[in-house]
Amino acid sequence: RGGLITEWLCNGKEILYFDLERFRDKDKSIRGGIPILFPICGNLPDKFFLLGKSKYFMNQHGFARDSSWKIDFLEDENAVKLSFFDNSETQSMYPYAFFISMEIQITINSLKLKILIKNLDKKPMPFSFGLHPYFNVTELRKVNLSGLPSSCMNHNNLLDHKTSNQLKNLHEGIDFLVEPYDTVTLFDLVTGQRIELKQEDPMNLTVVWTDPPRKMLCLEPWTSPRGSLITGEKILVLKPGSHQILRSHLLCY
Numbered sequence: 001r002g003g004l005i006t007e008w009l010c011n012g013k014e015i016l017y018f019d020l021e022r023f024r025d026k027d028k029s030i031r032g033g034i035p036i037l038f039p040i041c042g043n044l045p046d047k048f049f050l051l052g053k054s055k056y057f058m059n060q061h062g063f064a065r066d067s068s069w070k071i072d073f074l075e076d077e078n079a080v081k082l083s084f085f086d087n088s089e090t091q092s093m094y095p096y097a098f099f100i101s102m103e104i105q106i107t108i109n110s111l112k113l114k115i116l117i118k119n120l121d122k123k124p125m126p127f128s129f130g131l132h133p134y135f136n137v138t139e140l141r142k143v144n145l146s147g148l149p150s151s152c153m154n155h156n157n158l159l160d161h162k163t164s165n166q167l168k169n170l171h172e173g174i175d176f177l178v179e180p181y182d183t184v185t186l187f188d189l190v191t192g193q194r195i196e197l198k199q200e201d202p203m204n205l206t207v208v209w210t211d212p213p214r215k216m217l218c219l220e221p222w223t224s225p226r227g228s229l230i231t232g233e234k235i236l237v238l239k240p241g242s243h244q245i246l247r248s249h250l251l252c253y
Contacts (some may be wrong), residue, residue: 002036002063002065002066002067002068002069003034003036003038003064003065003067003069003082003084003102003109004030004034004036004103005016005033005034006023006032006033007033007063008034008111009173009252010109010110010252011109011252011253013193013252014136015135015136015252016032016034016041016133016134016135016136017032017034017134017135017136017214017215017216017236018031018033018134019031019032020032027034029215030061030065031134031211031215032119032134032216033133033134033135033191034131034132034133035061035064035065035131035132035230036064036065036082036102036130036131036132037061037064037065037128037129037130037131037132037220037222038059038061038062038063038064038117038127038128038129038130038162039058039062039063039064039094039096039126039128039129040058040061040062040127040128040227040228041061041103041128041130041207041220041222041223041224041225041226041227041228041230042060042061042155042207042222042225042226042227043059043060043061043064043226043227044058044194044227044229044230044245045227047059047194049059049131049210049229049230050230051095054095056092056093056094056095056121057093057149058093058094058246060128060190061132062094063090063093063094064084064091064100065132066086067084067089067090068084069082069083069084070082072086075102076105077088078105078106078107079103079104079105079106080103080104081101081102081103081104082084082100082101082102082104083099083100083102083118084100084101085098085099085103086098086099086120087227091227093232095184096119096123096125096127096165097119097120097121098117098118098119098120098121098125098127099116099117099118099120100115100116100117100118101115101116101129102114102115102116103115104189109251109252109253110199110250110251110252111132111249111250112247112248112249113247113249113250114245114246114247115129115245115246115247115248116221116243116245117129117238117243117244117245117246118238118241118242118243118244119238119239119241119242119243121145121240122240124237124238124240125230125238125240126229126232126236126237127235127236127237128222128223128224128228128229128234128235128236129194129203129222129223129236129246130203130207130220130221130222130223131221131248132218132220133197133219133220133233133250134216134217134218134219135186135195135216135217135218135219136152136187136215136216137188137215137217138149138188138190138191138215139190139215140170140171140210140212140215140217141170141171141218142188142189142190143170143186143187143188143189144166144186144187144189145184145186145187145208145223146187147180147181147182147183147185148163148167148178148180148184148206148208149163149178149180149181150162150163150178151163151178152166152176152177152178152208153176153177153178153225154166154174154175154176154205155176155177155207155218155226156189157176158228161176163176163178166208170210170217171210171212173210173211173212174208174209174210175207175208175209176207176208176209177206177207177209177222177225177226178205178206178208179204179205179206180199180204180206182198182199183196183197183198183199184196184199184219185197186217186219193252193253194252194253195219195250195251195252196250196252196253197219197221197248197249197250197252198248198249198251200222200246200249201249202223202234202244202246203221203222203223203246203247203248204221204223205221205222205223205224205225205234206219206220206221206222207219207220207222219220223236223246225238
């Protein structure tokens with residue numbers, strides 16, 4: 001398993017949903033924690049993209065969540081740093097040289113993440129980046145989401161829908177993309193727990209996803225929509241030697 005936050009205790013409660021049995025089965029994708037999504041968010045049509053005349057195949061959400069990262073403890077006892085360089089395996093899927101580091105700082109009621117992505121290649125490097133937090137909920141019928149715009153894109157049919165209609169089906173399973181105003185808030189009506197995802201450009205898209213009967217809800221900050229490596233929509237591009245800093249802030253109350 002690769003880049004992944006598995007636990008977050010806040011006010012004595014475990015905030016993150018985590019399926020340990022599935023995690024131990026390497027033939028299955030992870031369900032839980034906060035996986036790292038790079039260099040794509042979502043999937044690619046037919047699982048490949050073209051660069052020149054060459055096809056490069058890549059699974060959903062890229063390879064960062066399945067790759068080995070280095071972990072370093074920072075001077076701040078409440079912070080760690082994850083780092084990851086390209087290698088022969090990543091080059092077979094994504095022919096770019098790069099470096100990624102992610103600093104994770106824990107405060108009393110928050111996780112602050114600072115991500116640095118650097119292009120070490122001699123050609124421009126297109127990419128997307130995202131996080132995939134799984135949050136524990138008591139009952140999908142008894143949660144409230146605020147901070148979302150009135151319309152969204154349904155990932156199941158790639159059509160625009162009313163966000164309010166999608167939210168009525170949390171207990172049946174939903175998967176949609178929005179560009180929030182600022183902060184998205186998840187409120188558990190049973191426990192009174194509130195989780196906030198603070199948006200910061202360019203990681204200012206949010207995916208809302210549920211997978212019943214699992215008692216969890218995902219609020220995922222993305223830089224770019226599905227297929228952007230092909231369509232170019234909101235894709236980030238780094239010039240050779242340049243870097244991009246991304247930030248995400250999660251709070252619990």
